[in-house]
Structure formats: structure tokens, C-alpha cells
Amino acid sequence: MKRCRICQVNILDETHTCPLCRRVLEYDEMNEESTRMYPNVEFDIGKYNKIKRIFLFILTVVSVVLGFINYITYSGVIWSLIAVVGIIYFGVTVTYSIMNNANLASKILVQTIGAGILVVVIDNVTGYIGWSVNYAVPAMILFANLAIVLLMIVNPMNWQSYFMYQIAITIFSFIPLILFWVKLIDRPFLAILTSGISILILIGTIVFGDRSVKNELIRRFNT
Numbered sequence: 001m002k003r004c005r006i007c008q009v010n011i012l013d014e015t016h017t018c019p020l021c022r023r024v025l026e027y028d029e030m031n032e033e034s035t036r037m038y039p040n041v042e043f044d045i046g047k048y049n050k051i052k053r054i055f056l057f058i059l060t061v062v063s064v065v066l067g068f069i070n071y072i073t074y075s076g077v078i079w080s081l082i083a084v085v086g087i088i089y090f091g092v093t094v095t096y097s098i099m100n101n102a103n104l105a106s107k108i109l110v111q112t113i114g115a116g117i118l119v120v121v122i123d124n125v126t127g128y129i130g131w132s133v134n135y136a137v138p139a140m141i142l143f144a145n146l147a148i149v150l151l152m153i154v155n156p157m158n159w160q161s162y163f164m165y166q167i168a169i170t171i172f173s174f175i176p177l178i179l180f181w182v183k184l185i186d187r188p189f190l191a192i193l194t195s196g197i198s199i200l201i202l203i204g205t206i207v208f209g210d211r212s213v214k215n216e217l218i219r220r221f222n223t
Contacts, residue, residue: 002026052095059091078125085121089114105148105165112144112169134187138176138194145169145198152205159209166202173198 002011003026004018017024063084070080092114097107116137123132148166152159176191185191 048099052099055094056091059087063087082118082122082125085118089118103161103165104151105162108144108147108151109165109168112140112172116140130184130186133176133179133185135190138173138190141169141173141176142190142194142197145173145194145201149201149205163205163209166205170198170202 002015003009004011004021005026007018007020009018009020011018013019063080066083066087067080070078070083092110096102097111100107119132119136119140123129123136145166148162148169151162152166155162173195176185176188177195179185180188180191
């Protein structure tokens with residue numbers, strides 16, 4: 001900051017003379033720190049990465065210990081597989097969905113995939129009944145699609161950043177139908193409902209988005 005000793009004023013402009021008395025300005029180092037136009041926001045990326053590595057190391061150790069305990073006490077159930085997948089899901093949730101500034105829609109997509117894998121593992125380890133693929137996975141996909149629509153409604157100025165994730169989730173909504181086709185799903189009602197609603201939502205987005213949606217699709221797929 002520059003200061004005029006005669007007029008006793010501080011000058012923020014890039015000038016060497018006082019606009020009042022035309023005298024040469026002096027550089028005032030004492031007030032430089034207190035007169036910053038913007039706060040000095042610093043993020044210690046090194047410290048963050050160190051904490052992240054420690055956190056992941058702890059999760060790895062816990063997973064190995066649980067696997068070893070399951071091995072030496074094995075009684076027909078590989079319960080440690082549920083624990084390990086749950087720990088991985090927890091790690092992804094903390095490091096990506098909570099401590100990361102990624103797009104909210106991408107966090108929803110990652111959480112949906114992770115939760116879907118977890119419930120399928122639980123269903124298979126505990127004696128496969130089919131509740132995971134008949135109900136849980138389709139319900140998660142439907143919830144994710146509705147959540148992204150809500151994001152578009154709440155933040156319409158930034159809908160383009162959510163649109164591609166909506167397409168991805170719509171594609172995922174066909175997975176339960178494929179599982180039904182290969183006879184892995186015996187109660188297809190929720191799977192069909194999820195796929196139908198996902199397609200209708202995508203069509204609605206394209207119709208109401210008008211030309212801007214088409215431009216976004218062209219821009220995304222031409223890059």
C-alpha cells in the first residue's frame with residue numbers, strides 16, 4: 001500500500017503521486033498485511049494427503065485383521081468379505097464424497113455404485129435370496145435419478161454439470177432389466193418401474209431443456 005504523509009491518506013491505486021496534493025507517495029509496508037483485498041486462504045495439500053494416507057492405512061490394517069480373524073475362526077460364512085467391502089465403501093465415502101470438492105452428481109453416482117455392490121455382497125454372503133437385485137439396487141438407482149433431478153431444480157443455472165451423470169444413471173437403470181433377462185431377478189416390477197421412470201425423466205430433461213440440452217450433448221460427445 002502507498003501512503004501520502006501530507007494528506008494522511010492510503011492509496012490503493014497503481015499510482016506514484018497523491019491525487020490530492022500531487023506529491024510522491026511512500027510505500028507503507030506496515031499496513032500491507034491488514035489491507036489485503038481478499039482473505040489469504042491457504043490449503044495445506046501435503047498435510048491433507050498425509051492424513052488421507054494414514055486413514056487409508058488404518059482401514060487396510062482393519063480389513064486384514066478382520067480377514068485373518070475370519071480365516072482362523074471360519075465356520076462356513078465369509079463374513080469378513082462384508083466387512084471389507086463395507087470398509088472400502090466407508091473409505092470411498094469419506095475420501096471422495098465428504099473430503100472432496102467433486103460434483104455433487106458424481107458423488108451420488110459413486111455412492112450408488114458403492115452401495116449397490118455392498119448390498120449384493122451382503123445378500124450373497126448371508127445366503128442368496130435375491131432381495132439385493134430385486135429391490136435394493138433398483139431402489140438405489142431410482143433414488144439417485146430423483147436426487148439428480150432435485151439438484152437440477154435447486155440449481156438450474158448449473159444443470160449442465162448434472163446432465164451427463166443423469167445419462168449414466170439412466171444407463172445403469174437397465175442393469176436390473178438385464179439381470180431379469182438372464183433369470184437373476186424373479187420379481188421384476190421395481191426393475192421395470194425404475195427403468196421406465198429413468199427414461200421418462202431423461203426424455204423430460206431433453207424436451208424441457210430445448211436446444212441447450214442438444215448443444216450440451218454435442219459438446220460432450222464431440223470432445
